[in-house]
Amino acid sequence: MSTDDADDLIFKALGHRIRRRMLDALKAGPATTGTLCAAFPELDRCTVMQHLGVLEEAGLVVPERRGRERWNHLDALPVHAIHERWIGPYAAYAASMLSRLKHEMERSE
């Protein structure tokens, strides 16, 4: 698979707000598919598993089988690669400062 194809999968996966919220839920730590279903009661189990499949295909979620449970881990490396591609280590500090300034300004509005 080319880098372009891999990136297509990543941005397709991140293009859906439910999948972004699933990654938010996994940021704190890995979760079983059952736990994720409980966190998204508006979705049936089949839909949750489809979304997890898209995230897994993109390499954003890594599944781990433990007995009958499937534990879903967030893999942040593709997210880090996005940052490296357009910001890079040298501009990271400046971006960080600008971002903080923006938050401060929004808070004081």
Next chain:
Amino acid sequence: MSTDDADDLIFKALGHRIRRRMLDALKAGPATTGTLCAAFPELDRCTVMQHLGVLEEAGLVVPERRGRERWNHLDALPVHAIHERWIGPYAAYAASMLSRLKHEMERSE
């Protein structure tokens, strides 16, 4: 516009490989639309401007008019926000180390 709507625009913009390459081209510094057209000879001017429009709508490119020229600037803040959302400042160092290790391993394969 909600954050979800804004994020939809960002990931839609990043979902196209030509637009990702345009951001690559702007990473080194701002460029006029004419320069970008020359960098993407396979696209006609109208298509380049459409892609720039999608990037601008997402806040990834900020246009600046200078006389008859339009200078396109990369705005890395949305990219930084993606990183902050799923990695955050505390895990950034670990992600950086893992990413370097991955590159090293790929190079030695």
